[in-house]
Amino acid sequence: MQEVGVIASNARISSTPMLIYKNAEHLVKEESLVIVRDSKFGKVYLGVLRWLSKYDPLLTHTQRAAIIERPELAEESIDLPFEASYIRILGEVVDGKLRPPSYPPTPRSKVYIIESSEDIQLDLGYGLEVCIHKYSGLPIPINPEALRYHIAVVGTTGTGKSRLVKAIIDEVIAKTNWSVIVFDHTGMDYVRYYPSRVVNAEEIAVDIDTVSQSLANSISSIKEHIENYMPITLLYYTMCIDTKREIKACLNQNENSILGILQTPTLNIDKIEELMLSISRKGLWNADVLAQMARLIANALGAREATSEKLSLYIKLYGRTHIDRLNKVTRKVADILDMVYRNRITVIDLSIVETEIRRVIVKGILSKIWEVVVDSREPQNILVVIDEAHNYACDKGCYPSNAMIEKTLREGRKWGIGTLLASQRIIDFSPDIRNNINTVFFSKLQTPYDFQQLQNFIDLAGIGTETLSLLETREFFFAGLGNPLRYPMLVQVKMVGEPN
């Protein structure tokens, strides 16, 4: 630990100016951690350097100086400039712990720079070790309590968000009793690391309305004609196909009316979903049969001959891949949740399915977690990880996942349901979501507007957008509740290598 300067006049409890020794100028950097030893009052302070500046007593840019006529003077007085900085006081070090300071450090107190974590004995509490302070190497653990108060990781593409999230996940598994469900938007960020814990989104059952809408989308050119027929067709298919009767007979089973089946007393949403899953498991989804059924139903409901023919034809032509894929469904949402609790971690590979279905799956799993809470009234201790979260948590266009994510951020803390959201753009989170995030890792941002938004909900303590733009991969500011220093810190995330 090297002595680098002294506290100057006008020291305050939160922030104090310092003068830097000539021979130490090369050691101090913006964001360096320092110790202040106040020998007059026997106190030790921990602080971080901010607003490092170089001054020249003879060269003020608003005053005329001889140098403008005699540039050679610049070289003659090269030793005149000096360096000064502000120290943001993080606390007083008492018995190895950080305490809020009660007095400002006395001017003339010596300042020492922390160059390695061995320079200081500081107990920052038990936590998730994912990063160290960039210059001192001091580990800054994430307080695990912060999980239930939600964490966001923001930065442009390539800043290292997904690797940071991976580091957090591994620490959660190693050091807490929480389980983790990861929604892997790209299918490339987490799937590779946990290959034995991956569920393909295609395997997960979704509700009949979602199936119907996405099927309608896949044959979208005649969407206006099919929108009404599709859900009804699917419903009849679900009710009929497993009965091993002729389709016509099944359709007409009740009072010889096409709508008869809908009066079946046992018809409810759970039953339908059970039947759909059973059809999938038996591999009974068949585009030709569905097309035939759609035609019969459209006819019975009074569609023009051309419409019902077209519907049937388009299902066969454009819906086949989609319908075949329904045969891959094998798991209920409840099964996924069981897996999460059993294995501690489950990764959902969302990359294979359409964006709308991805949102439905996120919503479905979150809803199930809340159902369990309502039934059991017990904390769940589950971390929900959503990468590329702007696709799920935005205000407009993210239905239906956004509403469930909002609820989880608002009410999750009480029931041990935490979220870890990674995104390029914080402004794409709905306000309700933004306002309930209490710990943030942020790096280079896409636009100055993103920076302003960040400022609105987290104390940035003077960090400017220009500082952020200098950050390299793996470097973030760590701010908020989870940071035991309670002050945004420049950290470097530990190495997270490629999967084996």
Ligand SMILES: Nc1ncnc2c1ncn2[C@@H]1O[C@H](COP(=O)(O)OP(=O)(O)O)[C@@H](O)[C@H]1O
């Ligand atoms: N903690 C890390 N350890 C090792 N390499 C990293 C780390 N963070 C980022 N990288 C490198 O940067 C690349 C981009 O990181 P990634 O986490 O995918 O960024 P983002 O999710 O922000 O787009 C990675 O492929 C890797 O090469």
Ligand SMILES: [Mg+2]
């Ligand atoms: Mg990423």
